[in-house]
Amino acid sequence: MLNEKFRILELTKKPLITISNVTYATNGIKILEDINFEINQGCYLGIIGPNGAGKTTLLRLILGIIKPNLGEIRIQGLAPDEYLNREPIGYLPQRISQTIYEMPITVEELVRSGIDKYSRDTVDWAIDLFKISSLRKKSLKELSGGERQKAFLARALVAKPRILLLDEPTTGIDPNARDDLLEILEKLNKEFGVSILVVTHDIATFAHESKCILCLNKRMVCLGEPQRILKEEYMKLLYPTHTVFPHRL
Numbered sequence: 001m002l003n004e005k006f007r008i009l010e011l012t013k014k015p016l017i018t019i020s021n022v023t024y025a026t027n028g029i030k031i032l033e034d035i036n037f038e039i040n041q042g043c044y045l046g047i048i049g050p051n052g053a054g055k056t057t058l059l060r061l062i063l064g065i066i067k068p069n070l071g072e073i074r075i076q077g078l079a080p081d082e083y084l085n086r087e088p089i090g091y092l093p094q095r096i097s098q099t100i101y102e103m104p105i106t107v108e109e110l111v112r113s114g115i116d117k118y119s120r121d122t123v124d125w126a127i128d129l130f131k132i133s134s135l136r137k138k139s140l141k142e143l144s145g146g147e148r149q150k151a152f153l154a155r156a157l158v159a160k161p162r163i164l165l166l167d168e169p170t171t172g173i174d175p176n177a178r179d180d181l182l183e184i185l186e187k188l189n190k191e192f193g194v195s196i197l198v199v200t201h202d203i204a205t206f207a208h209e210s211k212c213i214l215c216l217n218k219r220m221v222c223l224g225e226p227q228r229i230l231k232e233e234y235m236k237l238l239y240p241t242h243t244v245f246p247h248r249l
């Protein structure tokens with residue numbers, strides 16, 4: 001099902017994304033402060049934290065959509081813009097503007113817009129991956145919320161990126177679609193070495209799926225393997241009034 005192009009010969013321990021002393025502020029308000037971490041190629045990182053913690057902002061910084069006020073971000077040694085000139089990064093945004101939904105664009109056209117060079121086979125592959133081939137001629141405004149989410153996931157993957165940034169990918173999709181998505185992500189990560197960063201509130205699920213968890217609350221609260229991180233002492237720092245942690249560990 002997944003194309004050979006994803007396969008890399010050797011899973012390396014090379015640094016992939018380096019975030020050094022990054023602070024981001026807007027209108028004089030600090031949104032992220034002193035963020036420092038490095039992740040290796042082949043990572044599967046879950047990023048968690050309360051609403052407003054700066055998770056989406058962090059992904060937008062990695063994509064070069066916004067620039068840090070202090071510090072720097074390097075992807076394989078390059079600034080995000082330089083990296084993106086050479087290699088695609090798959091991105092599922094958290095919020096997709098209402099105007100896009102209302103444009104007369106079909107699922108097929110949306111998925112096509114994720115690659116520079118059109119290939120019918122590749123578009124079919126991405127559409128089939130999310131089992132939405134029956135929707136390919138439908139326009140976005142005719143889709144349900146979950147169907148749209150699948151179309152945008154197909155768009156994020158169609159360029160066969162080595163890096164995939166997903167912002168709350170399981171929101172709004174049914175349990176079957178969620179299982180399919182998790183299976184696809186696991187396969188991409190394990191067999192094809194795709195590096196995955198997932199922002200999520202679905203902590204129980206990604207505690208099992210991801211290899212590493214970053215807890216963010218404007219600053220880095222902690223970073224490490226799920227078993228080490230998802231403990232009540234840390235969770236209390238993120239969600240002080242929530243009492244059912246740790247999840248199924």
Ligand SMILES: Nc1ncnc2c1ncn2[C@@H]1O[C@H](COP(=O)(O)OP(=O)(O)OP(=O)(O)O)[C@@H](O)[C@H]1O
Pocket residue numbers: 026027031049050051052053054055056057058094
């Ligand atoms: N363009 C902007 N202008 C001003 N403030 C912003 C902007 N974008 C984000 N913020 C603020 O930055 C903070 C972090 O936002 P961000 O979207 O990164 O949070 P998040 O962790 O993704 O939250 P959620 O779980 O709700 O998606 C919030 O307080 C938000 O109001």
Ligand SMILES: [Mg+2]
Pocket residue numbers: 055056057094167
């Ligand atoms: Mg967000």
